Amino acid sequence: MCRxxxxxxxxxxxxxxxxxDSHEDLLAKAGIKDIKTDPNFVRxxxxxxxxxxxxxxxxxxxxxxDQDFKPDWFDADDAEKKMRKLIGSCFAExxxxxxxxxxxTGRWFLGTGGTIQYVSGGTIQYVRGGTIQYVRGGTIQYVSGGTIQYVSGGTIQYVSGGTIQxxxFQWPGxxxxxxxxxxxxxxxxxxxxxxxxxxxxxxxMFK
Numbered sequence: 789m790c791r792x793x794x795x796x797x798x799x800x801x802x803x804x805x806x807x808x809d810s811h812e813d814l815l816a817k818a819g820i821k822d823i824k825t826d827p828n829f830v831r832x833x834x835x836x837x838x839x840x841x842x843x844x845x846x847x848x849x850x851x852x853x854d855q856d857f858k859p860d861w862f863d864a865d866d867a868e869k870k871m872r873k874l875i876g877s878c879f880a881e882x883x884x885x886x887x888x889x890x891x892x893t894g895r896w897f898l899g900t901g902g903t904i905q906y907v908s909g910g911t912i913q914y915v916r917g918g919t920i921q922y923v924r925g926g927t928i929q930y931v932s933g934g935t936i937q938y939v940s941g942g943t944i945q946y947v948s949g950g951t952i953q954x955x956x957f958q959w960p961g962x963x964x965x966x967x968x969x970x971x972x973x974x975x976x977x978x979x980x981x982x983x984x985x986x987x988x989x990x991x992x993m994f995k
Contacts, residue, residue: 790833790854792841792913793875796820797830797867799859804874806882807895807911809833811854830862831855834871842899842916844879846872884918891926898934907942915950931970 796803796814803818811831815822820829831854836843851868882895884902892909900917908925917934924941932949940956944963947970955963 790831791835791852793834793849793871793878794854795832795834795871795874797832797862797870799828799861802867802870802874806878826857826859827855828859830858830867832867832871834868834875841897841914842883844883846876849875900934917950 790809790811792809794804794809794811794814796811796818798818798820803814803820805814805817808814808817812822815829833852833854834849835852836848837850838848840848849872851864851871853864883897883899884904885899886901887903888905890906890908891904891912895911895913896904897913898904898915898918898920902918904912904918904920905922907920907923907928910926912920912926912928913930915928915931915934915936919934920928920936921938923936923939923944926942928936928942928944929946931944931947931952934950936944936950936952938954938956939952944952945965947963947966949970952963952970
């Protein structure tokens, strides 16, 4: 599985995209055919050594080559330097540490101090902290902290921490998995159903 942050290194440039980690999709985007056992490109990933995508100390990010064959011209040190520069642009543009009004498309990451007022499309790949006020569409892939105040659409794939405060009973979307310290409160205004993954968590505070 391709990981954040992925790229395709060619002799002249690096193919990358703010919304794509799949190497095959990046190859398709660039119009590069993958039909040889000795391709003239290299699949790479820049990954955090501590597995923490919110650790933006650039020294924490190391290059991983995701294929066996490497052309003679490929320079791993140079590729790592260029990938680090590119991921800096991604950190600045897609890691939310401020207040933004609306997300309708693209891939985003929400950390402590950030607020998204409204989500109607796109993907929030990871919520570690901060607040999402209203979700009506799109996908939230992973929640391990922070607060999502109200959900009436879209999909939340995985909750292991944080709190989803209110989910409309008539919501056409779904929450796929709740584990560890995840808490979800389904509420239509008149009745309330609380789902807590860890039975040790006290729920009296929500009554």
